[in-house]
Amino acid sequence: MITLSHYLWVSGLLFLIGLGGVILRRNIIVIYMGLELMLTAGNLAMVAFSQFRGGIEGQLLVFFVITVAAAEVAVGLAIIVAMFRLKQTARVEDLRELKF
Amino acid sequence: MELGLSEILFWVFSALGVAAALMVMMNRNPVASALCLVLTMVFVAALMILLGAFFLGTIQILVYAGAVMVLFLFIIMLLNLKAEAARRLSVFFVLGGLAVCGVIGMVVWKVVQQENFLVKTIQAPFPLSDVKALGKLLFADYLLPFQLTGVLLLVAMVGVILLCGKEQASETSKDEGVS
Numbered sequence: 001m002i003t004l005s006h007y008l009w010v011s012g013l014l015f016l017i018g019l020g021g022v023i024l025r026r027n028i029i030v031i032y033m034g035l036e037l038m039l040t041a042g043n044l045a046m047v048a049f050s051q052f053r054g055g056i057e058g059q060l061l062v063f064f065v066i067t068v069a070a071a072e073v074a075v076g077l078a079i080i081v082a083m084f085r086l087k088q089t090a091r092v093e094d095l096r097e098l099k100f
Numbered sequence: 101m102e103l104g105l106s107e108i109l110f111w112v113f114s115a116l117g118v119a120a121a122l123m124v125m126m127n128r129n130p131v132a133s134a135l136c137l138v139l140t141m142v143f144v145a146a147l148m149i150l151l152g153a154f155f156l157g158t159i160q161i162l163v164y165a166g167a168v169m170v171l172f173l174f175i176i177m178l179l180n181l182k183a184e185a186a187r188r189l190s191v192f193f194v195l196g197g198l199a200v201c202g203v204i205g206m207v208v209w210k211v212v213q214q215e216n217f218l219v220k221t222i223q224a225p226f227p228l229s230d231v232k233a234l235g236k237l238l239f240a241d242y243l244l245p246f247q248l249t250g251v252l253l254l255v256a257m258v259g260v261i262l263l264c265g266k267e268q269a270s271e272t273s274k275d276e277g278v279s
Contacts, residue, residue, distance in 0.1 A: 001107070002106065002107055002110045006110065006114075007147070007151070008211075009208075010114040010117065010118065010147065012205070012208035013118050013121075014117065014118065014121050014140070014144070015204070015208075016201050016204060016205055016208075017118065017121040017122055017124075017125055018121070018125075019200065019201060019204060020125060020197055020201050021124065021125035023193070023196065023197040024125070024193065024197050025125065027130060027181065029130050029133075029134075029172070029175065029176060029179070029181060030124075030130055030133050032172075033124055033133055033134065033137050033172065034124075034125065036137065036164070036168065037121055037124065037137065037140065040140070040141060040144050040160075040164065041144075043144075043148075043156075043160070044144050044147060044148065047148050047151055047153045047156055048151060050153070051151045051152050051153060056230060056234055056237060057237065059153050059155070059156055059230065059234060060234060060237055060238060060242060062153075062156055063155075063156065063234065063238070064245060064249060066156075066159055066160065066163050066164070067163075067249050067252075067253070068249065068252065069163075069168075070163050070167060070168060071252055071253050073168045073171060073172075074171065074257070074260050075256050075259055075260055075263070077171055077172070077175050078259070078263040078264050079263060080175065080179075081175060081178065081179070081263075081264055082263050082264060084179050090179055090181055
């Protein structure tokens with residue numbers, strides 16, 4: 001019997017992998033992929049909650065989240081491209097203007 | 101122990117999804133990372149379909165595995181990223197990463213272990229057509245948020261064009277000035 005907590009475990013595991021990638025990786029594109037992974041894990045948890053609760057409003061929320069995430073990906077990648085044009089690098093070590 | 105088909109599918113999809121997610125973060129080559137991320141998205145979509153959210157599973161594949169990952173691959177090609185050089189892991193990074201992951205993992209563990217969490221764990225009956233129900237809800241009760249999402253997408257598009265186009269214009273004018 002697959003219960004809600006099974007789905008939450010998978011979602012939490014995916015979220016942790018994404019978070020670990022964001023913390024450990026140095027390539028800004030891969031860091032961004034980690035963020036996407038975390039978003040997807042959150043979506044999976046939300047779908048699971050919605051389905052086990054019954055009713056369809058939760059799925060609607062996930063629909064909006066996916067839409068906004070798509071817009072966010074486009075803007076984030078545009079910022080990365082602009083940054084690459086300015087710095088000619090995709091490594092986060094080279095972005096140290098704000099570092100104290 | 102008798103395993104039903106949906107249980108077998110759940111374990112297969114979740115194991116493959118987590119493995120693909122690990123591959124995303126382990127690969128040094130960004131292109132391989134992106135392709136593994138596509139795999140992860142497909143498996144998450146399969147889990148959503150297993151949950152009975154057919155429409156969202158389809159949308160997940162269309163938007164994430166389709167549009168978003170094409171965008172990622174396009175940017176990787178555009179920036180001509182090479183494989184990340186191997187580097188020595190500093191102890192500070194490893195400890196910090198493990199600490200943060202541990203704290204979040206403990207929170208997840210605490211939530212999942214709660215008693216009342218496991219009470220209502222009977223699979224909800226599938227709505228007969230979730231597309232119809234979603235559409236009715238989306239275009240009747242939630243019409244304003246839907247329209248606002250459209251405006252948001254427009255704003256994002258204009259913002260992206262501004263971010264990427266203006267820079268180039270100033271660069272070319274600078275180049276012309278120099279030459």
